[in-house]
Amino acid sequence: MTTEYRSRPITAGNLKAFRITLTPFRHLLPPDVIGSNDKHSPAPAALRLRWRHHAVDTDIPSYPDGKGPREFFRSRSFAKLVLSDSGAEIGDVVIFEKLGSHEYRLYLEKPSGERIG
DSSP states (O other), rough: HHHHEEOOOHHHHHHHHHHHTTTTTTGGGGGGGOOEEEEEEEOOOEEEEEEEEEEEEOOOOOOOSSOBSSSSOHHHHHHHHHHHHTOOOOOOEEEEEEEEETTEEEEEEESSSEEEE
């Protein structure tokens, strides 16, 4: 059986800022992928995210005030690629299929249940 996690539904703000919200399952991710708020001080380990034939190693940034991890992964350029390439729209959801402890394949799911990726 495949383990999958779902992002929050995509909003206009997500499309504008190129962010995929991890909040529903962030607590299930390995703690060593939480980095600082500074991109020059990444987490001890990275998440490998795959979208079609693309892949990126990224972490999850923290809030500048130290209040814990943010709700999205740091690589917004990869999020932009996924959202643009999939034709993401408001209400769609990104599916994270777990391939390993630090590796996920992404799909976009339309409200109809159609999967892209």
